Amino acid sequence: MAVTKEQIFSAADELAAAGQKPTLEAIRQRTGGSYTTISPALNEWKARQATAAAPLREPAPQAVTDRLAELGGDIWAIALDLANARLAAEREGLEKARAELEADRAEATELADKLAGDVEALQSRLASIEAAEQAARIEADELRGQLATAQEQAHTAEARAVEIERRAGELRTELDRAHQDADQARGALAEQQKANQAAATQLDQVRAELATIKAKAEAADHAHQEQRKTAAQEAHRVAERMTKAEADRDEARSAASSAREEAAKLRGQVEALQTQASDLMRALAARQPAEGEAEAAPKATGKTTRAKKAE
Numbered sequence: 001m002a003v004t005k006e007q008i009f010s011a012a013d014e015l016a017a018a019g020q021k022p023t024l025e026a027i028r029q030r031t032g033g034s035y036t037t038i039s040p041a042l043n044e045w046k047a048r049q050a051t052a053a054a055p056l057r058e059p060a061p062q063a064v065t066d067r068l069a070e071l072g073g074d075i076w077a078i079a080l081d082l083a084n085a086r087l088a089a090e091r092e093g094l095e096k097a098r099a100e101l102e103a104d105r106a107e108a109t110e111l112a113d114k115l116a117g118d119v120e121a122l123q124s125r126l127a128s129i130e131a132a133e134q135a136a137r138i139e140a141d142e143l144r145g146q147l148a149t150a151q152e153q154a155h156t157a158e159a160r161a162v163e164i165e166r167r168a169g170e171l172r173t174e175l176d177r178a179h180q181d182a183d184q185a186r187g188a189l190a191e192q193q194k195a196n197q198a199a200a201t202q203l204d205q206v207r208a209e210l211a212t213i214k215a216k217a218e219a220a221d222h223a224h225q226e227q228r229k230t231a232a233q234e235a236h237r238v239a240e241r242m243t244k245a246e247a248d249r250d251e252a253r254s255a256a257s258s259a260r261e262e263a264a265k266l267r268g269q270v271e272a273l274q275t276q277a278s279d280l281m282r283a284l285a286a287r288q289p290a291e292g293e294a295e296a297a298p299k300a301t302g303k304t305t306r307a308k309k310a311e
Helices: 005-017 024-031 035-053 062-067 073-219 225-281 292-310
Strands: none
Touching: 005 024, 005 035, 024 035, 035 073, 073 225
C-alpha cells in the first residue's frame, strides 16, 4: 500500500512534537515506503513550517509609537519597507538555496533508493551465497566421508587380494604335492598290476604243468607202482607250487586292492584341491587317472579262480 502525504505530515508532526528531527529515515521507519515518495512530502512540510515562522507586517510597539510620535508613521513605514526588502532578498536567496538543496535531496533520495535496492539485492545474494556455501560444506563433508569409506574398502579389498593370492599359492603347492602322490600311486599300481599279471602267468603255467602230469599219470596207470608214487610225489610238489602261486596271487591282489584304495583316496584329494583351485585360478582342468588296467587284473584273476574250481 502506498504512503500518503497526510501520513508523512502526521509522522513529521509527531517527531517534531517529541523533540526529534524529522528525517527521511525516521519517517520511513514509521510509515514505510521509499525515500522518493517521502522526500517531496517532507520538503513540503518543512516549507510550511518555515512559512509559519516567517515575520509578517505588524504594528509598531506602543513604546516606539510613543517615542516616535513626532516623526510619525512615515519613518516606521520606511523602516518596515527596508526590513521587508532585506527579508525578501534573504527569502529569495533562501529559496534559491532551498531549490538547490531540494535538487541535491532528490538526487540523494534516488541514490538512497538505488542503494537500498542494491543492499537488498546484495543481502539476497549474500543469503544465496551463504546457503550455497553451507550446501557445499555439507556436500564436502559427505564426499570426505565417502572418500574415507572408499579408502577403507580399498584397503580391505587389497588385504583380501593378498590373502587370496597367498591361499592360491598354498593350494597350488598342495595340488602339486597331490599330483606327485597320485603319480607315485599310479606307478605303484602299475607295478602291482604287472606283478599280478606275472603271478597269473605263472599260475597258468603251473596249471598247464599239472594238467600234463595228470595226463601222464593217467597214461602210465598200468606202469609200476613206484612210477605212480613218483608221479604222485611230483603231483604233490606241483600242488605245493600251485598253492604257493595262489598265495602269491592273493597277496598281490591284497596289495593291488590297497593300492587302488590309496589311489582312490588320492584321487579324492586331488579332485577337492582341483575344485578349490578352479575357484581361484579359473583355468585348472580336472584329470582322472586311468583305471582300465586296474579293473582288468581282478577280472582275469577271477577267471583263473573259476577255472581252478572247475578242475
